[in-house]
Amino acid sequence: MQPFTSPATASRIPAAVVLRGTSSAGTRRSFGKGNELFGEGGAAEYFYKVVSGTVRTCKLLSDGRRQIDAFHLPGDVFGLESGADHRFTAEAVEPVVVEAYRRSHFTSLLHDDPAFGEQLMASMLQSLERAHEHMVLLGRKTAQEKMATFLLDLAERLDRDDRVELPMQRTDIADHLGLTIETVSRTLTQMVRAGLIKLAAAGRTIILSDKAALEQLNA
Amino acid sequence: MQPFTSPATASRIPAAVVLRGTSSAGTRRSFGKGNELFGEGGAAEYFYKVVSGTVRTCKLLSDGRRQIDAFHLPGDVFGLESGADHRFTAEAVEPVVVEAYRRSHFTSLLHDDPAFGEQLMASMLQSLERAHEHMVLLGRKTAQEKMATFLLDLAERLDRDDRVELPMQRTDIADHLGLTIETVSRTLTQMVRAGLIKLAAAGRTIILSDKAALEQLNA
DNA sequence: CGAGTTTTTGAAGGACATCAACGTCTGTGG
DNA sequence: CCACAGACGTTGATGTCCTTCAAAAACTCG
Numbered sequence: 001m002q003p004f005t006s007p008a009t010a011s012r013i014p015a016a017v018v019l020r021g022t023s024s025a026g027t028r029r030s031f032g033k034g035n036e037l038f039g040e041g042g043a044a045e046y047f048y049k050v051v052s053g054t055v056r057t058c059k060l061l062s063d064g065r066r067q068i069d070a071f072h073l074p075g076d077v078f079g080l081e082s083g084a085d086h087r088f089t090a091e092a093v094e095p096v097v098v099e100a101y102r103r104s105h106f107t108s109l110l111h112d113d114p115a116f117g118e119q120l121m122a123s124m125l126q127s128l129e130r131a132h133e134h135m136v137l138l139g140r141k142t143a144q145e146k147m148a149t150f151l152l153d154l155a156e157r158l159d160r161d162d163r164v165e166l167p168m169q170r171t172d173i174a175d176h177l178g179l180t181i182e183t184v185s186r187t188l189t190q191m192v193r194a195g196l197i198k199l200a201a202a203g204r205t206i207i208l209s210d211k212a213a214l215e216q217l218n219a
Numbered sequence: 220m221q222p223f224t225s226p227a228t229a230s231r232i233p234a235a236v237v238l239r240g241t242s243s244a245g246t247r248r249s250f251g252k253g254n255e256l257f258g259e260g261g262a263a264e265y266f267y268k269v270v271s272g273t274v275r276t277c278k279l280l281s282d283g284r285r286q287i288d289a290f291h292l293p294g295d296v297f298g299l300e301s302g303a304d305h306r307f308t309a310e311a312v313e314p315v316v317v318e319a320y321r322r323s324h325f326t327s328l329l330h331d332d333p334a335f336g337e338q339l340m341a342s343m344l345q346s347l348e349r350a351h352e353h354m355v356l357l358g359r360k361t362a363q364e365k366m367a368t369f370l371l372d373l374a375e376r377l378d379r380d381d382r383v384e385l386p387m388q389r390t391d392i393a394d395h396l397g398l399t400i401e402t403v404s405r406t407l408t409q410m411v412r413a414g415l416i417k418l419a420a421a422g423r424t425i426i427l428s429d430k431a432a433l434e435q436l437n438a
Numbered sequence: 439c440g441a442g443t444t445t446t447t448g449a450a451g452g453a454c455a456t457c458a459a460c461g462t463c464t465g466t467g468g
Numbered sequence: 469c470c471a472c473a474g475a476c477g478t479t480g481a482t483g484t485c486c487t488t489c490a491a492a493a494a495c496t497c498g
Contacts, residue, residue: 059355061438067355082344088351117336124343125301131350132307136278136286138357139397143486170445178358180487185446202495203445219280362454389477399455404478421463422477439498446493453487461478468471 026099037090037098038079044086046100047079053096054167057088058175068176070130071168073157077123080106093168138178141219146177147187148217151197155208162208165201245318256309256317257298263305265319266298272315273386276307277394287395289349290387292376296342312387357397360438365396366406367436370416374427381427384420 026049031037037048037055048055055072057079069088072078079090080103111117137146150173155164166173174181188206191197196214198207208214245268250256256267256274267274274291276298288307291297298309300322356365369392374383385392393400407425410416415433417426427433 059351061355061359063438065359065438067358069351069354080344080347082341082348087348121340121343122301124340124347125299128299128343128347128350129301129306131347131354132278132288134354135288135350135357136280138354139286139394140280140284169443175358181445182447182488183486186486189446219282219284388475400477401456401479402454405454408478441498442496444493444495446491448491449489451486451488453485454483455485456483457481459478459480461476463476464474466472468469 026101029098029100031092031096031098033092033094035092037092037096038086040086040089042086044079044081044084044103047077047081047103047106048090048098048100049077050074051097051099054093055090055096055098056093056168056172056176057090059088066175067178068172069134070127071154071172071176077120078127080120080124093172143177143179143183143187144190145217145219146179147184147191148196148214150177151206151208152211152214152218162211164206164208166204166206170203245320248317248319250311250315250317252311252313254311256311256315257305259305259308261305263298263300263303263322266296266300266322267309267317267319268296269293270316270318273312274309274315274317275312275387275391275395276309278307285394286397287391288353289346290373290391290395296339297346299339299343312391362396362398362402362406363409364436364438365398366403366410367415367433369396370425370427371430371433371437381430383425383427385423385425389422 026046028051031053038044038046040059050072052074055076055078056068057070057072058066058068060066070078071093072090079086081087106120137149141149151164154166155161158164168176170181170184173179174184177184179187188197188199188203192199194213196208196210196217198209199205200207245265247270250272257263257265259278269291271293274295274297275287276289276291277285277287279285289297290312291309298305300306356368360368370383373385374380377383387395389400389403392398393403396403398406407416407418407422411418413432415427415429415436417428418424419426
């Protein structure tokens with residue numbers, strides 16, 4: 001249903017975001033567009049921090065329905081598990097560079113490098129907050145509201161004021177917002193007609209022309 | 220839209236679940252049915268561990284739409300925040316006893332009592348996993364599937380094999396599953412007719428008569 | 439340029455929501 | 469103990485937002 005896109009595009013290594021406040025560095029790794037960083041059920045040997053690019057983490061139901069629980073942008077940490085196995089899949093939305101940390105070092109890191117431990121705690125708590133926020137979106141918002149929230153959030157996380165370059169395609173957005181690709185497309189078209197946004201670069205760039213209106217939809 | 224239920228019912232203090240693997244204990248507190256433990260936006264001075272009873276944590280949209288992100292049962296930890304304020308509201312679904320920990324002790328606890336710190340980490344990671352699982356439910360499951368998942372999960376967490384005593388009312392279930400109260404009711408009725416469950420005790424007890432079928436719906 | 443992929447648009451249908459009324463349970467006071 | 473009021477839950481009729489099915493348009497990249 002959701003075939004993994006072809007390997008393609010080897011990735012160049014861009015400006016590095018290094019680990020803050022600690023000396024212990026992870027291993028750097030690159031992944032091409034569509035490649036899997038780890039799969040649901042696989043051993044959770046490492047956890048990751050995005051250096052550049054975008055990662056999606058998702059879960060699948062037996063019949064192929066997919067939920068993308070988050071897109072991870074540079075600086076974000078993901079892949080930490082309480083059990084031995086990964087509970088979701090992580091894939092590169094676009095060419096990605098990550099810093100990988102051994103999970104086994106996790107506990108010892110916590111003790112030896114309190115600063116690092118706190119940073120991890122903080123990023124976990126942030127993930128949790130995002131998850132909570134996203135549950136409101138999935139459970140209680142309309143398609144328009146979902147889209148508005150998504151665009152505003154992305155703009156903020158990408159440090160863009162009113163122009164978002166989408167790293168992901170419509171299918172990904174749909175599976176993130178709990179919609180179909182058609183509804184995503186239609187909702188965007190409606191927003192264009194309503195003057196809330198403008199589409200550019202083959203729909204991959206979105207200009208937030210009426211941010212106030214979008215924020216109102218954000219409820 | 221969602222009026223907080225009347226105070227009522229003062230709570231008796233039942234068998235205690237104490238903090239495992241550490242000497243540092245929190246402060247014990249009781250809350251009556253419907254009472255607020257803390258509110259969205261309030262200072263996050265404490266975080267909590269449920270001793271007995273059931274707590275719901277929820278978020279509200281400006282127009283009153285509500286999303287209950289989780290029900291917390293005995294042993295569960297909730298209320299940890301990365302920022303200074305609570306990002307959601309916590310209320311007692313039924314009379315509740317909790318153990319409250321000062322958030323300010325959080326960091327020091329982490330250093331002084333590694334066991335406690337790890338336990339916290341683990342419970343945060345568990346929350347995160349539950350959140351991910353719940354996002355799949357909210358974004359991609361049908362009403363029937365949502366209900367099946369909810370019932371099976373609750374049965375497991377309550378250590379019940381095939382009989383669930385619901386601590387919460389239909390409205391809470393609806394706001395947890397991203398449905399309306401009517402759909403919750405209708406879905407239960409359908410399941411009764413299909414022989415998957417039986418209702419007892421004024422609909423507050425649910426007997427899982429065909430667990431296999433429910434698990435199939437659980438996808 | 440042309441094949442494949444991604445996105446958009448259209449028409450029709452369905453799952454769930456909304457609006458409305460009725461039934462049932464709980465607890466309180468006569 | 470029973471009656472009654474208010475809360476909670478169920479059921480019915482109707483509506484709508486989003487999905488599904490289908491096809492065309494736009495874009496990508498060899």
